Amino acid sequence: MRESLSLLLIEDDVSLNEELGIFLSDFFDTIDSCGSAEEAYAKYLTSSYDLVITDIQLPNQNGLSLVEKIKKKNPSQMVIVISAYKEVDYFLKSIDLGIYSFLTKPFDSQLLINTMIKATNQLRNQKSKPDSSLVYLHEGVSFDMKTKALHVNEMQQELTTKEELLLYILVKNANTFVRNEQLAQTIWQSDEVNNSTLRALVKRLRDKLGYDECIINLKNRGYKLTAHLS
Template sequence: MRESLSLLLVEDDHSLNEELGIFLSDFFDTIDSFYTAEEAYVKYLTTSYDLIITDIQLPNQNGLALVEKIKKKNPSQMVIVISAYKEVDYFLKSIDLGIYSFLTKPFDSQLLINTMIKVTNQLQHTKVKSDTTTVLLHEGVSFDLKTKSLHVKDVQQELTAKEELLLFILVKNVNAFVRNEQLAQEIWQSDEVNNSTLRALVKRVRDKLGYDDCITNLKNRGYKLTAHLS
């Protein structure tokens, strides 16, 4: 049975907001649309959403500022950012905030469809597994969030305390980048951790996961655990 999905859409162009609402209604059961970041955030404070899609250029408040506030409140919130601009700094800032995807206008219709299929499949998968603590990462590879145990081909892997914690954080944010600073704070309770120390920890966990591109990083800005599911 298909789980219902909800979306918060923030786009100040009224006609595009309406067009996106119609298009996205094929993927989401509930869509709340707003034209400003301020209105959207007020609604977000009282409502849970499976996905947020926001433009960057909004009146009064930048869309990335909205995402930053939302991520502080709910770090695991899935977000897609859209923009008419392709500046690298916007893209990198989005990565820093751990967004799911960055789309530029005008939209490539097939890319937009493919992105929505991918994200809604992942959201459905997340909802289905919400009653269990075990997350399937790859064929034969799973992680239990409750016990912080990693199983590869039905064999439990030996993990150090820091390896357990790193995996726990990355699995909770699966398919999204987690900033180095957040990892350092949560694993070592410090903002000053040598990058080589973090890289060494990540390498050990990569080796234990054992599948290609399981953990990737972007210019030392953060790490992402990728679930390779069919």
């Protein structure tokens, strides 16, 4: 059975967006289309995508700024950048951001087809291999130790930097207690953190994990993440 693939497409030209959507539906099972960087990033924060394709010239926010935010959130995200401009600085900036490919408009149809075949084959090969960085904590709940992405029922949860650090160290030591001092040192680089500050951080993370007794506290022992690891 063929691995299903999802795409986030960002293009503010409505007619081109529709044309690309029709063309790319031969390669992707799910396509979310957006006309702005703001709308696209809002979707990215609540969903996961195998590939992101974005134009550079977008209203309000440059497409490369969007790519930068996405790469900061998920460094391994595959991204293809499209542009009507052939300036070297755009190309070099795209390279710096670690994009998969840079395509210029008007498109060379054969190059576009070849790029999609190559990209989707690579994505399916990756999906067919077990991802050792992905940890399943509970039914419908997973955490990627590499990208620090938390998904609950296929929806990516927005985590603050401190929430990411807390979840990372708890997952790394899953089903064993981690002392408050160790958590404070990892998250705040200090041994002296008010217990109420730590409790508030834990509560926010509990709410995002969403399953019963996901994080347990025991006086004088610290906090423990309960997980059914797989």
